[in-house]
Every structure is written in C-alpha cells, then in structure tokens.
Amino acid sequence: MxxxxxxxxxxxxxxxxxxxxxxxxxxxxxxxxxxxxxxxxxxxxxxxxxxxxxxxxxxxxxxxxxxxxxxxxxxxxxxxxxxxxxxxxxxxxxxxxxxxxxxxxxxxxxxxxxxxxxxxxxxxxxxxxxxxxxxxxxxxxxxxxxxxxxxxxxxxxxxxxxxxxxxxxxAGQAPGAAVAMKAGPGDVGIAGFAFGPAKLTIGPGQYVPWTNGDDSPHQVTLAASQERSAVLLKGQSHTQAFAAPGVYEYACGLHPGMKGSVEVK
Ligand code: HEC
Ligand SMILES: [Cu+2]
Incomplete structure (x- = not known):
C-alpha cells in the first residue's frame, strides 16, 4: 500500500x-x-x-x-x-x-x-x-x-x-565509478565563469578532466554533438576521452557565453 x-x-x-x-x-x-x-x-x-x-x-x-x-x-x-x-x-x-x-x-x-x-x-x-x-x-x-x-x-x-x-x-552515459584514466597533459579548471585553459591541445585518445571550482554549477556541452556532462557543482569533475584528431568546441550548457575548445592532434 x-x-x-x-x-x-x-x-x-x-x-x-x-x-x-x-x-x-x-x-x-x-x-x-x-x-x-x-x-x-x-x-x-x-x-x-x-x-x-x-x-x-x-x-x-x-x-x-x-x-x-x-x-x-x-x-x-x-x-x-x-x-x-x-x-x-x-x-x-x-x-x-x-x-x-x-x-x-x-x-x-x-x-x-x-x-x-x-x-x-x-x-x-x-x-x-x-x-x-x-x-x-x-x-x-x-x-x-x-x-x-x-x-x-x-x-x-x-x-x-x-x-x-x-x-x-x-541514460547511462556517464557512469559515476572512477574511470581508468590515461593522464593527459592538462586539466581544465572552471573558475569565475570561464574555462581555463580555454584552448587545450592533447594527443589522440587522451582524457580531459574538467573540474568546477565555482560556487555556480556548470555543464560541459560539446558544440558538434551536443553531448552534455552532468551538471557540475563546486568540486565536481567530468572526464571525457577524445579519440579522433580535430578541434572540439564546447560551451557551458547553463551559461552559453562560456566557451572553450580541445584540439586533438
Ligand atoms: C539549488 C538548485 C536545486 C533546487 C532548489 C532543487 N534541486 Fe533537485 N536537483 C538539483 C541538482 C543539481 C540535481 C542533480 C543531482 C545532485 O546534484 O544532487 C537535482 C536532482 C534532483 C532529483 C533527481 C532527478 C534529477 O532531476 O536529476 C530529484 C528527484 C530532485 N532533484 C528533487 C528536488 C525537489 C523535490 C526539490 C525541492 C524540494 C529540488 N529538487 C530542489 C538542484 C536543485
Ligand atoms: Cu556555466
């Protein structure tokens, strides 16, 4: 009942x-x-x-x-x-x-x-x-x-x-368990409503971790695929692998003025 x-x-x-x-x-x-x-x-x-x-x-x-x-x-x-x-x-x-x-x-x-x-x-x-x-x-x-x-x-x-x-x-797209991570050359920090570095260059197959240091929530959204991370609260991270070479533009799903890019080469 x-x-x-x-x-x-x-x-x-x-x-x-x-x-x-x-x-x-x-x-x-x-x-x-x-x-x-x-x-x-x-x-x-x-x-x-x-x-x-x-x-x-x-x-x-x-x-x-x-x-x-x-x-x-x-x-x-x-x-x-x-x-x-x-x-x-x-x-x-x-x-x-x-x-x-x-x-x-x-x-x-x-x-x-x-x-x-x-x-x-x-x-x-x-x-x-x-x-x-x-x-x-x-x-x-x-x-x-x-x-x-x-x-x-x-x-x-x-x-x-x-x-x-x-x-x-x-939808099962972002398993919460720790992912096996191949260390990339850089993390992207989110602070003051900006991604830093806004332009990151990595090698193919490397993972990029974004970590939100702001009190405001943010969300990493890839421009081409419209793939979205979970909404990241302060201290939360999102990690994503980039396999194919190219330039991946992204923006914050909550604040579209916040933009960045990852270049895979
Ligand atoms: C300050 C913003 C905020 C407020 C206010 C808020 N929520 Fe949420 N809610 C979230 C966030 C962010 C999540 C994602 C999960 C998490 O971070 O805990 C969420 C997730 C949820 C979920 C799981 C499903 C989903 O949407 O992801 C439920 C159920 C929920 N909230 C219910 C409520 C109820 C009921 C209230 C009012 C009593 C409420 N929320 C008020 C931000 C909020
Ligand atoms: Cu944002």
Whole structure:
C-alpha cells in the first residue's frame, strides 16, 4: 500500500498555486516512494558543497525508456535520497577506495513524479512540464518546510532534458565509478565563469578532466554533438576521452557565453 498524504496535512503556503484551484497542484500529489529501493539506483552523487552523499533512484520503466532514447513516460518517479557524508575529525568527507564519499545519516528524501495532465495549473514561468515535486524528512514524513517553489525554479533551466538534471546518468552515459584514466597533459579548471585553459591541445585518445571550482554549477556541452556532462557543482569533475584528431568546441550548457575548445592532434 502506498500511503498518500492527505491535503489536510499540507498547511504550507504554496504561493505558487495560490492563483489556481487550491489543492489542484502541489507536493500532496506525490506519495512517499516506499518502494524506491526496488527501483533502479542509476547514480550516486558526492556533493562537495554541502557534504552530502546522494542516491538517485528511477522507476524501471523510466530507465528503460530513456536508455532506448524515448521520452520519460507518465508514472515516472525519481527519488533522490540525501545522506550526510561521513567526515573525519576535521570535518572533511572520508573517501572510499574509489575516492567516493561514504554514506552517513539520512538527511531527507526528495521526489519528482511525472503524470499525464499534471502541471497545467502552474504559470509558464514556473511550470516544469508534467512534473510535481515533493520532499520528506529523515523520519520519512512529508516536509512542509521545504521550499517547493525553489524545486521548480532550479530545475526549470533544464527544460530541454525534461527537467531531469541527472538525465545523462539516467541514460547511462556517464557512469559515476572512477574511470581508468590515461593522464593527459592538462586539466581544465572552471573558475569565475570561464574555462581555463580555454584552448587545450592533447594527443589522440587522451582524457580531459574538467573540474568546477565555482560556487555556480556548470555543464560541459560539446558544440558538434551536443553531448552534455552532468551538471557540475563546486568540486565536481567530468572526464571525457577524445579519440579522433580535430578541434572540439564546447560551451557551458547553463551559461552559453562560456566557451572553450580541445584540439586533438
Ligand atoms: C539549488 C538548485 C536545486 C533546487 C532548489 C532543487 N534541486 Fe533537485 N536537483 C538539483 C541538482 C543539481 C540535481 C542533480 C543531482 C545532485 O546534484 O544532487 C537535482 C536532482 C534532483 C532529483 C533527481 C532527478 C534529477 O532531476 O536529476 C530529484 C528527484 C530532485 N532533484 C528533487 C528536488 C525537489 C523535490 C526539490 C525541492 C524540494 C529540488 N529538487 C530542489 C538542484 C536543485
Ligand atoms: Cu556555466
């Protein structure tokens, strides 16, 4: 049985739904995803900014559809489980053998669910297609203090990937596990909304690691193929191999004015 949160429990002033029929949109549409552990664990994320370790689960139909290049189906539930990262006495996250954060206490659970016909009540500047968002506390109760408007605002710029920020991972394009890396001559740092060095020259088959040092998230997007990295938060990296000689122009998927290139020769 999936427990549903009755509207009478939702006392949070959802200003974004005020203009519409009360209760016709909002987090109360989403039940706690009791079965998420039976779903596909499609990514784990180390969040350096808030020292969290996160597990991302997607319903099997959604993972299958996305991996076949189809749209995300109605009925999809994506569950993001937030844990504190384990820290050493100095407060720095402890890493496992693969250099990844280790799971500590549960912080909370956030959920997004997509259903045909949902979302019509929201104004265009807020609406995230047919998605609704909800959040639950560490004791798995509905979180009436969560900022639901912020969910829509932060995911909104990702409209081209159906608002799913981790879409590349859902599609299985960027495995989180440490990749066997052939050291390249240079890393690309991202700082102050710029790639540095903006022009990098490497040999064929070498990997380029980009690391985001900014507080703002960035995303490496190749101009020709429109291949996108995951959204990189502060401290996160993306690594990509370039096999064939040529010049690969890229830009930030979130800030198109940020540009760089990799020349393979
Ligand atoms: C500050 C920006 C921001 C806000 C606000 C935000 N998110 Fe996200 N969300 C992200 C990022 C970035 C990711 C990618 C995974 C990660 O880094 O943890 C993500 C991922 C997710 C995912 C996994 C699927 C996906 O889109 O990748 C869910 C589910 C989710 N968020 C739910 C919520 C809910 C519910 C809220 C509101 C309570 C919310 N988010 C608010 C930035 C945000
Ligand atoms: Cu950027």
């Amino acid at each position: 999936r427990k549903r949160w009755s509207i009478t429990f939702i006392v949070v002033p959802l200003t974004l739904t005020m203009a519409s029929v009360p209760g016709s949109a909002g987090p109360d549409k989403i039940a706690f995803p009791t079965k998420h552990k039976d779903d596909v664990l499609y990514a784990t994320v180390d969040r350096y900014d808030n020292k969290q370790y996160r597990e991302l689960y997607g319903t099997a139909d959604a993972v299958k559809a996305v991996r076949e290049g189809k749209p995300i189906p109605s009925g999809t539930v994506l569950t993001l489980v937030q844990f504190k990262a384990q820290v050493d006495p100095a407060g720095n996250p402890v890493k496992d053998a693969n250099g990844r954060f280790m799971k500590g206490d549960l912080v909370g659970v956030t959920v997004m669910e997509k259903r045909t016909g949902w979302g019509t009540e929201y104004p265009d500047d807020i609406r995230n297609g047919e998605w609704e968002y909800s959040a639950f506390t560490a004791d798995l109760k509905f979180n009436d203090k969560a900022n639901y408007k912020a969910c829509f605002q932060c995911h909104k710029p990702h409209a081209k990937q159906d608002y799913v920020i981790s879409l590349a991972r859902l």
